[in-house]
Amino acid sequence: MAHKFISKIEPGEPINDIYMIRDPILRSTTRGDLYIAMYLSDRSGQLNGRMWQATETIYKALPKPGFVHIQGRSELYQNNLQIIINNISVVDVSKVCIDDFLAKTKKDIGQMFEQLKEMVSRIQNPQLQVIVKAFLADEELMEKFRNAPGGMKLHHDYIGGLLEHVHNMLRVAVAILPLYPNVQEDLVLAGIFLHDIGKTEELSYDMAFSYTDSGQLIGHIVKSILMVNQKVDALRAKGTQIEQEIVDSLGHIILSHHGAYEFGSPKLPAMPEAFMVYYIDDLDAKLNLVELAIDEEQSDSNWTAWKNALQTRLYRKRIL
Amino acid sequence: MAHKFISKIEPGEPINDIYMIRDPILRSTTRGDLYIAMYLSDRSGQLNGRMWQATETIYKALPKPGFVHIQGRSELYQNNLQIIINNISVVDVSKVCIDDFLAKTKKDIGQMFEQLKEMVSRIQNPQLQVIVKAFLADEELMEKFRNAPGGMKLHHDYIGGLLEHVHNMLRVAVAILPLYPNVQEDLVLAGIFLHDIGKTEELSYDMAFSYTDSGQLIGHIVKSILMVNQKVDALRAKGTQIEQEIVDSLGHIILSHHGAYEFGSPKLPAMPEAFMVYYIDDLDAKLNLVELAIDEEQSDSNWTAWKNALQTRLYRKRIL
Amino acid sequence: MAHKFISKIEPGEPINDIYMIRDPILRSTTRGDLYIAMYLSDRSGQLNGRMWQATETIYKALPKPGFVHIQGRSELYQNNLQIIINNISVVDVSKVCIDDFLAKTKKDIGQMFEQLKEMVSRIQNPQLQVIVKAFLADEELMEKFRNAPGGMKLHHDYIGGLLEHVHNMLRVAVAILPLYPNVQEDLVLAGIFLHDIGKTEELSYDMAFSYTDSGQLIGHIVKSILMVNQKVDALRAKGTQIEQEIVDSLGHIILSHHGAYEFGSPKLPAMPEAFMVYYIDDLDAKLNLVELAIDEEQSDSNWTAWKNALQTRLYRKRIL
């Protein structure tokens, strides 16, 4: 049976489905009865849930967060839909169709990753090679890298989005590097591969997309350079010699890839390679954002709604 | 004999060479003697010139501006080099080695233009085709287009620079358009070809680079859209039907290609094609600017001087 | 019977009146029944409309957009008022009291236009004269000019608002030009007359105020200069000689009249006449905006609500 998505629930419907539960709290009414308040969600949205006549036993059994099977009905309260729960039971993640909870790239993750490996294998410089290989050999990290979203919102905000973004950026770089012969190709390729690697730690995406505490405190830009330096330290500890200017150039490309202080880059691009990574990143991100914005709205209008990130509405009509 | 460049003249040298003259003025000293003040320049720079014991006849014969043969010597006055002129004679432009006066692209203009024509010939849409062909058929304009600089300073500031920039942008577009299948290719190609066409009227570059009055009052962005609309009006007057939404989309790409209000774009990009043209333009311009900045300084330092347009110094060292 | 304005409808009222319909869509419920969703509006606002038990025949008969007579009732759904429709029938625009749908200037359009013609007839320069006359002689355009709103929101956002704004600006210019003898009067008068002429194409205002596609892609500033150049091209084609520096100066005044890049001017004022048009425009717009803001709120407070465009609340009290 198809999952009933949160965004499709209307008031007064019976509910009998699996949802993600978050932040359940046991409270008592003014009359002293216990009830549980919680958030129920899937990838389409989130609603408040209320289970009246609850007990502490029920509450203690609930995952915080996790998946639950809900029986109950939807209801309008103070103009917000909420779900009144009659029955709640814990569901193991193995029984869950995770696609109902996390949007996912439409492209083939395995294939993109193979092509990515092929593209970074063009790197000739032995020191950059060894750094890149150390990342590729870190299977635990690569597993995260293949699944992480590209962002929380705006662009590539789905499982595999980070890989899709990096993969496409590498394809753009491979296509245009021959047109700019003075740009050091190896730095661009390694820089693109690693520029957002910190998003694997900035974002959590096992049940839903959210920021980790560490991600919010430090941010993916600095996370990325920390991870590169940690890998380099580990390589050096094993006797591999890596020149500091290579590590610093790679670090500079990572730090400056947002292109402006107000977008969180603590350094502005100061190498041709840093400019190229910045522009390819921004181009690919914006075109993805624009495509998503145009696709997601169901309307006959030639224009999308106002997009705050772009400070304009978008012209949706294909004119050719 | 090699031209003595303005930037190489030291105090106390004899001068015997051709320079461009600008703004000559006939003045009298406090003692009543007539002299002529003028600017003398070539592509390396500009100096003040003074001809004492001048006559009105000499003054009247001078081009304003034009080329002159100067005999005299250099001298330091109030810490500025100036040229004291003993003899001055008008030189016809046909006798002048124009390369001494205007920097020029190192690439082959004819070849670039052929490749440009080949690339825009990929346009399939008949209405965009007819617009582009009307521009290509305007031989007087194309002659200007092949020779115009890409800018007054910063990037592509040399004869043929506009063509070099547009040519390279088209090559980038051709390389990456297959990676973005939802982007309307014909609009991108036509948009790139015409996005800076107004620079042919904004800048003058027969003897030196400068802005025209019209260029300063209106700017190349609006000049470009005016020229496109004028061509469309002419085509329509001859009976060719061109839909307004195609003209407006092309116009929008031109207007928004600086990407931000503060850089003189009166509209922000609102179509995927406009975003692509904006990013390709900025990428190509910045990489040219960075390359010129790194090349032009003669120093052993790993860093260039501070670049105001980029708000940073540039790291010149090739590390791989 | 007075029109029941959208903004005055409360939940649970019977509805029997004419409204503008926009974007009707034929949909089916989960049970397979057809219904029509639509927007219903007048000049006071807009509501969702729903016609259950609809048929394809009914749907096809609906104007998209246009005017309809609605019978039904208002109802609260998910905290939004909507109108449930029992009967819908098309109404010809000739039967509609258009004032219910479009706000209109309180001044006399005919009289303002006569005074405008009188004021621009002070222009002495023959070339500016011929340009202005060509516009005045374009009766189709002048009809639009007399009716266009001055904007979508903020200031002069009503039928005849553009004319009211231009008319008042001309009166201000006529009053203060004698105090600034170095300012070229003819340029100011022509510049004011034509500075917003592109709004006739940027905005549509037959049934409601909205932007045209062309207006959103190009904007009224560039539209205005395109229209001036088109008129000049037509005059020149007929043999009238018009100097380019006059066209460019007029164009410059139009392009720079928002006074700052961030307000969409691609050029900053660089002539005394451009400064004067910019200040008169801003003064008249802001005073109209302030007056509307003070008048529209019904409250006893000495202060209006926060006005985002002005970054302040306004002091409404008359203290003298």
Next chain:
Amino acid sequence: MAHKFISKIEPGEPINDIYMIRDPILRSTTRGDLYIAMYLSDRSGQLNGRMWQATETIYKALPKPGFVHIQGRSELYQNNLQIIINNISVVDVSKVCIDDFLAKTKKDIGQMFEQLKEMVSRIQNPQLQVIVKAFLADEELMEKFRNAPGGMKLHHDYIGGLLEHVHNMLRVAVAILPLYPNVQEDLVLAGIFLHDIGKTEELSYDMAFSYTDSGQLIGHIVKSILMVNQKVDALRAKGTQIEQEIVDSLGHIILSHHGAYEFGSPKLPAMPEAFMVYYIDDLDAKLNLVELAIDEEQSDSNWTAWKNALQTRLYRKRIL
């Protein structure tokens, strides 16, 4: 004999004229000889002066600052002109042609002041009337008001410039107030008269233009509102009743007349009258600034040099 202006002195000229002296310092050379360093200036500029073989007696006699008669000659030192002084004697201010030292309005100060009085006499509101009259009756202040410059640089930077500016603003207001009937005329007239009254204390202009310490610490905007409040306190102390809301409205107009926080207004305009005073002030200041910028440069170019305050060059050519 005409005064030899500082800006016209060339190297090697004999000097025999009156200049303003500032900051003389008695120093000793490495060999132990005493000399006096000083600045010498008139309204055209400033130079360093050096008197070798000086004595403490000579030094003590010098005004700090004041006027002196200089005999000596000009000389180039480290690429700066300086004046070598053989003889120096103090000159009483009564012997000085003050016009050589302070630029002055070309208009008739007495006539402007009479017209100003006539214009503010239109104020009907008795409380505003009494405030304005208290200022007009303060003869010491009015003497300063008639002579103060309108600014240190940019606009109206000459003796009588403040009066010229206020006088012209009042003329503009009188001309356009009938076109805006909802604007409270009396507030506008009183607001214009007093909006810059603090410049009489912010600037000093007895021998040259400079800021007072008090002016730099507090600024003319807050100085102006302080002066208005002080006058009101004095009137109230004498029993005149003045409502606080009138004082606050007048104060608000003064505080907000720069129109934006970044130009030093601590409050943004929040009354129609405040908007009108702001726009008239800015219009009159900018047109004066543009006119001065165009007039001051001696060149055949159609364009002035870059004007930082306006972020553009100015088009000087009169085209009609």
Next chain:
Amino acid sequence: MAHKFISKIEPGEPINDIYMIRDPILRSTTRGDLYIAMYLSDRSGQLNGRMWQATETIYKALPKPGFVHIQGRSELYQNNLQIIINNISVVDVSKVCIDDFLAKTKKDIGQMFEQLKEMVSRIQNPQLQVIVKAFLADEELMEKFRNAPGGMKLHHDYIGGLLEHVHNMLRVAVAILPLYPNVQEDLVLAGIFLHDIGKTEELSYDMAFSYTDSGQLIGHIVKSILMVNQKVDALRAKGTQIEQEIVDSLGHIILSHHGAYEFGSPKLPAMPEAFMVYYIDDLDAKLNLVELAIDEEQSDSNWTAWKNALQTRLYRKRIL
């Protein structure tokens, strides 16, 4: 009986309590019946109130604003809670527990004021001493100063908040002044004491917190300097001699204490003492704001909601 706070009222509850009433209006329904609309509030929030079957007599008796005893019930209307009133009677302020209506500092006002007096008594400079004493001796003003809030929202927004803020700032100053021996201690202490004294006139806080008209027109920064100058004028009138540079320095500290034009300071800090007051003010305000933001949210999350004034969410977790 404990007060039923507005924020705790749920739909369908009987109401029998005292609330503040504001802006009551007598209206008639479409059927012609009279009813009274009003706002009811306490310090936790505000709701609409409706009394159907009202009479003009009832209406006239109502305070505008003031306190009333309400009997009725809560009800949901168009998704907003409102209170339907059966009975309304005026309550004298003496019967009201004012703490239910105005939040209040948790610290001891009397004790803080004593400590404040002790700290400013360290001022040695006789002229600053006399100014400070004149303020301390103004018992009416000090009564306001002890009770005024520190702001309308953001920080110290409760009765006694201004005193708490000034008191803590003085404690910080006393603690760090010994570390900066070049800073003139007396100016810092006097500057802190008086920097926000205008808030006593900017804000009203007898029944609820709001801006006065005068406060909105002039602002507390300029109010403060006006009050200092008025006190100085009064002292001088009595023969006390106070040097202008002391008054101006104190005024400068007040004017510049927001540290930037965009925060309403018409002057930027230009004295060491002004920098110190600015930083202590900002530090104390932000730490109070952060503490309130962290405390006020009831949630298990490690992060607060987005704080617009700080452009971030706050990390609430105590990690040590």
Next chain:
Amino acid sequence: MAHKFISKIEPGEPINDIYMIRDPILRSTTRGDLYIAMYLSDRSGQLNGRMWQATETIYKALPKPGFVHIQGRSELYQNNLQIIINNISVVDVSKVCIDDFLAKTKKDIGQMFEQLKEMVSRIQNPQLQVIVKAFLADEELMEKFRNAPGGMKLHHDYIGGLLEHVHNMLRVAVAILPLYPNVQEDLVLAGIFLHDIGKTEELSYDMAFSYTDSGQLIGHIVKSILMVNQKVDALRAKGTQIEQEIVDSLGHIILSHHGAYEFGSPKLPAMPEAFMVYYIDDLDAKLNLVELAIDEEQSDSNWTAWKNALQTRLYRKRIL
């Protein structure tokens, strides 16, 4: 014999002293003679040096950079002072009075470091303790930390400046932490100690102050967090357990201590401790900057020159 400082050299003086040499280049004149161009500097400034009649042997012997003894004389060339060298010989750094080349704190470095150790020893949290001790135990790093300047210009730009700044910040923190009991003291103390630790790698200061390549590419903010993470990695490798949230909180304080994106902080303060470190840093830096600016100018004026970093002139007069 006292060192002759570069800033005190006048034209035409004999030179016989030690200077730092940088970037010597061997060139040939147009006549084919070899000469050496170089920069000569000490802490007071820098001049061009020219040695005519040079040989390759002389050139090769020169340090690049290093110290040399110069015999020659000063001369004015194109309005710039330069030094004409007759004799040049290499000087070992041990013979150099390094204070002539690098400005130094006036405070006692050893004493400040002891007090710093005492202050950070207040840290109670064992994990922060172990991190701080690991830094204190890194003698090589502490040696750099004691000598590094606090910046290249603006504030604390002298040997020992970093320590002086951190030491004073700790003193401020110790003084005010008792006033903010909710702030986690240990985090503030550790955060201050380490917030600028990366400046030891960002700046080089053995002969003169300059940025390292690594410093320019990465910046001291990110350098600092990299160093903290490296130390933590090393501690963990040895078995010490350190919770990630402590490392991230410390990292966050470092990243956000510039308080705004435009000053290079990639994260804005989001913890009370981060706000406190930011304000103490800015307060101490600005007061140092202001004090230096006031001290360095020798003038009788009450005001310093315009300070671009502060956007104001500073009032130098002590008024109490």
